[in-house]
Amino acid sequence: MPSFICHRGPEALHQFVDAGQRLGYDMAMVYLPEDDPDPTPAVFKMYRPRVVRDIVDAPDSVVVVPETGTLQLLELRHATRALWWLSVEHFAVRNEAMRQAQKMPAGQRGPLDFVFDPRFGVVHFAQSEYARQFVARQGAEALMLTDYVRDEIVERARAARWREAEHRGLQPQEGAGVHAETDGGLAGRDPVGAD
Structure with missing residues (x-):
């Protein structure tokens, strides 16, 4: 995980490691x-x-990466590979860009779609129902692994959204997109731009 990123997805990763450590598991964070x-x-x-x-990368290890770290899973030979779907959009945009860069035909699965191939044995975790359904549409199952968003992170996201809106001369809707789970049809998406 890049060390300079400070929003919902990285907070979820820190919460996960913290919870595992408190439960007695040998967990650690690798920053990039x-x-x-x-x-x-x-x-x-x-x-x-x-x-x-x-x-x-050992047989008794589980390596959990966010969808932005999908390619890191290909480096593993022994550890259980796990992908935590914190933002479906990051994956989709990156996969499409890579597909186009490699001049793959339209409609062909992208280079990151290996995560849905059972031969790679990737375990999927979903932060939202939206992500769980996305994984299911790809033919895989995802276990729900959710987090909470601290007020400080919500305020940082809100402030960033206001700065962006002021820059564009717009006024964002009060409270819109603060927490994806409360946004009805947007559940699991990133309307705040915080992922």
């Missing part, structure tokens, strides 16, 4: 790039993640 001696963003230091530089 790996050259920062203190990579945990200040807003997430309260979770006190154990930080390591290298992923442990």
Whole structure:
């Protein structure tokens, strides 16, 4: 996970590691790039993640990456591969861009779609019902793994949205998109732009 990102998705990852550590599991966070001696963003230091530089690719390890780290799963030979769907849109946009860059025919599955191939043994986690349904439409099953959004993160997202709206000369709707689960048909999407 890039160490400079401070919003909902990375917070979910920090919460996950924190919860696992509290339950006694040997869990750690790997930040990318790996050259920062203190990579945990200040807003997430309260979770006190154990930080390591290298992923442990061993048969008794489970490596969980967000959908933005999909390609990292291809590097694993021994660990159980797990993909946590925090934002379907990030995956879809990146997959399509890679498909076009590789000049693959329209309609052909993209280079990241290996995650749906049972031969790769990827375990899917979904942060939202929207993501779970997306994975199901691809022919795979996803286990629900949800998080909560702290007020501080909501306020940062709201402030960023207001700055963006002011820059464009628009006024965002009060409270719109603050928490995806309360946005009706937008559940699991990123209307705030916080992922």
